[in-house]
Amino acid sequence: MKQFTHHLQLATRGKGLYPITREIETWTEGRGLRTGLLTIFIQHTSASLTIQENADPDVVRDLDEFFERLAPEGAAWYRHITEGADDMPAHIRAALTQTQLTIPLVDGRLALGTWQGIYVFEHRARSHRRSIVLHLAGE
């Protein structure tokens, strides 16, 4: 089996879901493997990863609003407040979603379903540069 690693950078512009499916498919399917396993790992605790519907953009807007309501800024009981009102909610939102996703490669293609898109879920209000590590093993 062969292994490949890659480092992606993504510039985010505030809270919300940023699609990265195409970039990940292009890199993965360009390695020349037929069968394998791709792992996507985001190196942050205030941004995360999720797989969600890629068709109606209202889905990812509603998803962001759900988390906004579930872990609102400025809850009176937060102790961790020195890094901004959006920071503790960001950590909660990251804990509730994924830091890592692993997806099989079958017949040379990532085994995503028709309606599945891969997203970086930014939880901070301001712009950030996010680092993502890819690892692919297979033959």
Added chain:
Amino acid sequence: MKQFTHHLQLATRGKGLYPITREIETWTEGRGLRTGLLTIFIQHTSASLTIQENADPDVVRDLDEFFERLAPEGAAWYRHITEGADDMPAHIRAALTQTQLTIPLVDGRLALGTWQGIYVFEHRARSHRRSIVLHLAGE
């Protein structure tokens, strides 16, 4: 190292957790490997995967009810409503649980704990046919 892939289909009959442990163990442990890594990937964004207690069936009933209460049908603020009242809650429930699970194979057996069962978590109200991709690598 060798690799194997497999495609499971599961017919669901409305919201709830459907056990798939036995089917997954049978396939995995039948590949003849001693040490390896199994990845389970569900190709949907309105159904998901979870590992939960396999003993008292009330656990998975309560788990389903928790998510019903956390992301209720018909919240006034949902924008994504054209696919049915259960669709946006389904996407939220999927985001809060897993699209993928990876489990080590040790001494020829999946390293599940005594009380751990693998479940497909169906989030839509009607019957669906769900696709699951398995990837196993090892020796």
Added chain:
Amino acid sequence: MKQFTHHLQLATRGKGLYPITREIETWTEGRGLRTGLLTIFIQHTSASLTIQENADPDVVRDLDEFFERLAPEGAAWYRHITEGADDMPAHIRAALTQTQLTIPLVDGRLALGTWQGIYVFEHRARSHRRSIVLHLAGE
């Protein structure tokens, strides 16, 4: 590619997050691989895994409190109550976080971000002995 497995035991003393980063890094980076994939799997359904900020200890305290509020002990609608008031909340908290984490190994080091720590998230009120299985594959 080579494979290694390992079994960790952790004694917890009630609800909260217990850091395991150093122990996992020491074992992983001691296997002599340059590139690979580490999988961490916890064999329980009332304790889980999460990657969170390793700097301000208030983050993990707030995270624990968030889950305490989201899935409180003694909700009137729980059916599963025979194993104690903290048991059903524990299963919910485990379902909302991770049973498994997979992290790439790049240039001989785990690809954790600067502020990322790996934690066992104990959801039961009393002391427990928790079992974690590690699987590493690479070259």
